[in-house]
Amino acid sequence: xxxxxxxxxxxxxxxxxxxxxxxxxxxxxxxxxxxxxxxxxxxxxxxxxxxxxxxxxxxxxxxxxxxxxxxxxxxxxxxxxxxxxxxxxxxxxxxxxxxxxxxxxxxxxxxxxxxxxxxxxxxxxxxxxxxxxxxxxxxxxxxxxxxxxxxxxxxxxxxxxxxxxxxxxxxxxxxxxxxxxxxxxxxxxxxxxxxxxxxxxxxxxxxxxxxxxxxxxxxxxxxxxxxxxxxxxxxxxxxxxxxxx
Numbered sequence: 001x002x003x004x005x006x007x008x009x010x011x012x013x014x015x016x017x018x019x020x021x022x023x024x025x026x027x028x029x030x031x032x033x034x035x036x037x038x039x040x041x042x043x044x045x046x047x048x049x050x051x052x053x054x055x056x057x058x059x060x061x062x063x064x065x066x067x068x069x070x071x072x073x074x075x076x077x078x079x080x081x082x083x084x085x086x087x088x089x090x091x092x093x094x095x096x097x098x099x100x101x102x103x104x105x106x107x108x109x110x111x112x113x114x115x116x117x118x119x120x121x122x123x124x125x126x127x128x129x130x131x132x133x134x135x136x137x138x139x140x141x142x143x144x145x146x147x148x149x150x151x152x153x154x155x156x157x158x159x160x161x162x163x164x165x166x167x168x169x170x171x172x173x174x175x176x177x178x179x180x181x182x183x184x185x186x187x188x189x190x191x192x193x194x195x196x197x198x199x200x201x202x203x204x205x206x207x208x209x210x211x212x213x214x215x216x217x218x219x220x221x222x223x224x225x226x227x228x229x230x231x232x233x234x235x236x237x238x239x240x241x242x243x244x245x
Contacts (some may be wrong), residue, residue, distance in 0.1 A: 001153070073125040073174070074099045075139065083110035083200050084125055088192035089115045089184070100128055106180075106193065117182030117189075121197055122159055126173040138167035140174055146170075146194045153187050166190040 075081050077099045082148035084092045089108040115137030122130060129135060138158075143151040144164055151168035159165055164186060170176045176197060178190045 008179050073127060075125055079200075081200055083198050085123060085196035085198075087196035088180075088189035089113075090119045090180075090189070090193055101130075102198075106172055115184040117180050117185040118176075119165075119181075119185075119193060120159060120179040121193065122177045122179070123170065123197070124175055124177075126171070129175065130158045130177060132160075137178075140167075143168075143191060146191070147198075149206070151191075151194065153190070162189055166194055170199075 006028040020021075042215050044155040075098065078097050080095055080097050081102050082104070084095075086092075086109050089109055091109040092104050093107040094105045096103040096105075102123040105123065108115045109115070124130070129137070138152050138154060139157040140152040143153045145151060146168035147170075149169045149171075152168060154165045154167060157163045157165045158177065159177050160181065163181040163190070166178045167175050176194065177194045177243075178197075180186075180190050197206065
């Protein structure tokens with residue numbers, strides 16, 4: 001028996017053994033009215049409980065969708081969003097153009113040299129971070145700015161264990177990571193590698209210079225043959241000068 005049944009029993013219990021005086025209202029009518037009030041309250045409580053269950057069922061999927069929502073920005077899959085030059089003794093070996101991360105693998109520029117480390121550059125769009133970061137923005141020892149943007153030498157690597165890593169904000173809310181691992185890896189090399197990473201299209205290629213075609217013949221001044229009228233006057237002048245004493 002729930003609280004509604006208890007209330008109904010209490011209301012009806014007061015009427016047990018009651019004998020209405022002559023001319024009083026019908027007791028049965030009062031009992032029926034009391035039962036109706038109990039039924040209305042019970043139906044209202046049941047409807048409220050059902051609405052609460054429906055609201056909970058709708059809220060859970062919405063929360064799951066919000067948690068799984070992708071970052072506000074993503075790269076174009078298959079399109080190189082960055083140009084990477086050779087710096088710090090490294091040169092690009094391969095490029096993986098993904099939507100959530102653009103990854104460039106580095107190798108020593110001079111194989112067989114003193115530098116035996118390898119490198120990875122990972123570039124993330126706004127709101128994206130490496131899985132090893134735990135969703136926390138980079139922090140650590142401040143490093144010299146990279147193209148005017150803040151940079152940090154990470155106290156603990158997030159791209160791969162045991163690496164020397166530097167992170168910089170390549171644009172507001174978007175971070176890039178340099179990870180160097182092996183003999184010769186240090187902060188200075190990581191800084192130089194970061195400086196060699198620029199948005200695609202930043203590097204300019206020298207324009208081809210137009211060369212004049214080689215001359216096959218030496219140009220000569222054009223010659224014209226004087227007409228009869230043009231050559232007669234000079235001949236007459238020569239004859240006159242010779243005839244003068």
